[in-house]
Amino acid sequence: MSAPENMRKIVIEPVTRVEGHGKVTILLDDEKQVQQARLHIVEFRGFERFIQGRPYWEIPVLVQRLCGICPVSHHLAAAKAMDIVAGVDELTPTAEKMRRLMHYGQMFQSHALHFFHLCSPDLLFGFDADVAIRNVVGVARKFPELAVQGVMMRKYGQEIIKATAGKKIHGTGAIPGGINKNLSIEERDEFLKDIEQMLEWSRASVKVAKDYTVENLETVADFGSFDSNHLSLVREDGAMDLYHGNLRAIDAQGNKIFDQVDYQNYLDYVAEEVKPWSYMKFPFIKSIGPEDGWYRVGPLPRVNLCDFIDTPEAEKERQEFMAVTEGKPNNITMAYHWTRMIELLHSAEKIKELLNDPDLQGEDLIVKGERRPEGVGLIEAPRGTLFHHYKVDENDQVTMCNLIVSTTNNNTPMNLAVEGVARKYLSGATEITEGLLNRVEVAIRAYDPCLSCATHAMGQMPLVIELIDSDGRLLDKKAKGMSLND
Amino acid sequence: MMSDRITFTIDGVEVQADPGQTILQAADAAGVYIPRLCAHKELNPFGACRICTVMVNGRPQAACTTPAANGMIIENETEELTDNRRSIVEMLFVEGNHYCMYCEKSGNCELQAMAYRLSIMVPRHPYQFPDKDIDGSHPDIMIDRNRCILCARCVRASRDLDDKNVFQFVGRGKEKKVWINSEAKLSDTDMDVTDKATDICPVGAIIKKRTGYEIPIGQRAYDHKPIGSDIEEAKATAESN
The missing domain is CATH 3.10.20.740 (Ubiquitin-like (UB roll))
Structure with missing residues (x-):
């Protein structure tokens, strides 16, 4: 095996159709075998530090600026932590249900965005399809109905966020101890008009993802797949609950590692490891250790972990999904897409259920309590379990903040997926093809990582790959979306 | 007469x-x-x-x-006066740390509303990012000097309306700031949350604790009408009657 400095290095930078900035490096030895493949997150935000000193009630509005795609998740996770800090253990029914509606609206729009805008070009046209058509515009040309559905579903979710948070992006709805508005009859009726259409489109979306996975099972089964632990919140009765619950973790065979853990004590169960080559930390289950304790989060683990889904149509789809692996956890990376669409359907069912609940028109919005020094808030964000932990001093100012965002939880899994795909498809290759590069990105996109400002790329994001030999000579270079002279 | x-x-x-x-x-x-x-x-x-x-x-x-x-x-x-006003408002923005996007006063803030009324898109002056402090010592009131525009409303309200004299200016030039008539903290003064001085700040420098964001977007003072419309509308209403 060559020494690392003599290996060929391939860099994919930036990774496209994902949120934020990341790059992939792949090292090849003299026999053109992949020796190492890594996903690097190259951005650094610093929120944990610069919110120190700010008043605690400001945090749900401030910290959501982390993201423009799923700010609601941060808004609600922080609000849940600050409920605890404000001494409030139980919200009024109106407040809790308004927050849930906001969250399901978010889940609905985010899942629709990912499936229709970001990953559908790969699934509909194939990984090797011409880049000129393998993009969202290509989807709109060839599958116009599907493209319109994607846009309209996103719009529906965004309008729900606006009705509950005041704005489609970066609203102010959730405040410590409750919510600042209810849902008017007029707002409710506006959403009820279209909910059946949303349900119908959601059913069709599940079918697209399901058919794709089943028809291509042979290909996707070992496409960046591996056994892993899974983690998510579940309700006390074991049901899927995307807004609130207790922590459950299982291993690849479905054995419980822990269950019904009060997330206020998450530090007893989860720790984070720092590695020198990434700004993103590597979380792991403490009782197993950093080597094997890493886990996956998001739609796949949530569907794997829960005992049932409490909405009938999504539950039926869950059962069908679990039947593929005979009830055992599904460890196929590309199965994320199918489970994401099951959650899309579940969210639509939940939205309908909530819209018909008269509690949403209640007037009792805020509960006050006795101040506490510390609070943890967890939520199942579209991309997985999101941890917010704060300490607040006697002057009401934040002194400590720890955030474990969904994508951070999936750090090791994404790296393994990248490495698996690189080894399978790149080892021995003399020429880099665009389709090959795209395979690495397809594996990353399955996780819908929140790295998203850059996602609306329509296949035109700048990306450069260089194949350099052990003497540093440039053997091959491919670029898209930019001039090679840039 | x-x-x-x-x-x-x-x-x-x-x-x-x-x-x-x-x-x-x-x-x-x-x-x-x-x-x-x-x-x-x-x-x-x-x-x-x-x-x-x-x-x-x-x-x-x-x-x-x-x-x-x-x-x-x-x-x-006039064009000239409007531009001067823009410049003053822009200077206020760059000399403080005004983050409207998460400030709880957003939508009710007179500085922000003035910037909108004057159609300010971005300040022409460079941001100073000054180091300002926060006084959270009072149980019900917080002072965030990052947002202070030195209007002296609190100084005058406390002295003339509340009869307390809680605030004073200290320092000169860019070092000037609103300080309190005590050793160090607002909690050492007799300021009360019901004081006029608590409510009179045009920006988010003096805020009532634990009340932020309670007014939903869409119902805040300047969500639909620019600052000054109340004065202009009062005249229009009087004329139509």
């Missing part, structure tokens, strides 16, 4: 004033809005912010401190 009335013009429109009224007060009564930040109906004129500067017979004067006089020819909405 009719003869006591003072008559003058603002941008060519005849305005009447009572003796002793400032240009700003007379303009308000006449439904003519002159932009201002430090002036407040319950407080004596102070002349801190200079945003209300108008041309009086060709010379710049602060409308909030200048008494109205017969025959004055006042210019208010």
Whole structure:
């Protein structure tokens, strides 16, 4: 095996159709075998530090600026932590249900965005399809109905966020101890008009993802797949609950590692490891250790972990999904897409259920309590379990903040997926093809990582790959979306 | 008596004033809005912010401190004055740390509303990012000096309306700041959450604790109408009646 400095290095930078900035490096030895493949997150935000000193009630509005795609998740996770800090253990029914509606609206729009805008070009046209058509515009040309559905579903979710948070992006709805508005009859009726259409489109979306996975099972089964632990919140009765619950973790065979853990004590169960080559930390289950304790989060683990889904149509789809692996956890990376669409359907069912609940028109919005020094808030964000932990001093100012965002939880899994795909498809290759590069990105996109400002790329994001030999000579270079002279 | 009335013009429109009224007060009564930040109906004129500067017979004067006089020819909405006002507001933005996107005063903030009314897109001056402190010691009130624009409303309200004298200016130039008449902290003063000084801040520098964001977006003071519309609308309503 060559020494690392003599290996060929391939860099994919930036990774496209994902949120934020990341790059992939792949090292090849003299026999053109992949020796190492890594996903690097190259951005650094610093929120944990610069919110120190700010008043605690400001945090749900401030910290959501982390993201423009799923700010609601941060808004609600922080609000849940600050409920605890404000001494409030139980919200009024109106407040809790308004927050849930906001969250399901978010889940609905985010899942629709990912499936229709970001990953559908790969699934509909194939990984090797011409880049000129393998993009969202290509989807709109060839599958116009599907493209319109994607846009309209996103719009529906965004309008729900606006009705509950005041704005489609970066609203102010959730405040410590409750919510600042209810849902008017007029707002409710506006959403009820279209909910059946949303349900119908959601059913069709599940079918697209399901058919794709089943028809291509042979290909996707070992496409960046591996056994892993899974983690998510579940309700006390074991049901899927995307807004609130207790922590459950299982291993690849479905054995419980822990269950019904009060997330206020998450530090007893989860720790984070720092590695020198990434700004993103590597979380792991403490009782197993950093080597094997890493886990996956998001739609796949949530569907794997829960005992049932409490909405009938999504539950039926869950059962069908679990039947593929005979009830055992599904460890196929590309199965994320199918489970994401099951959650899309579940969210639509939940939205309908909530819209018909008269509690949403209640007037009792805020509960006050006795101040506490510390609070943890967890939520199942579209991309997985999101941890917010704060300490607040006697002057009401934040002194400590720890955030474990969904994508951070999936750090090791994404790296393994990248490495698996690189080894399978790149080892021995003399020429880099665009389709090959795209395979690495397809594996990353399955996780819908929140790295998203850059996602609306329509296949035109700048990306450069260089194949350099052990003497540093440039053997091959491919670029898209930019001039090679840039 | 009719003869006591003072008559003058603002941008060519005849305005009447009572003796002793400032240009700003007379303009308000006449439904003519002159932009201002430090002036407040319950407080004596102070002349801190200079945003209300108008041309009086060709010379710049602060409308909030200048008494109205017969025959004055006042210019208010000229290109030059508007640009000066923009510049002042822009300086206030860059000399503090004003993060409207998450500030709880957003939508109710007079500085933000003024920037919108004056169509400010981005400050022409570089941001200073000054190091400012926060005083959270009081159980019900928080001072965030990052957002203070030195309008002295709190100084005047505490002294003249609350009869307490909690606030004072200290320092000069860019070091100037609102301080409190105690050893170090707001909690050492007799300030109370029901004081006028608590409510009178035009920005988010003095805030009531644990009340942020309780007014939903869409129901805040300046969500639908620009600052000053209340003055302009009062006149329009009076005319239609």
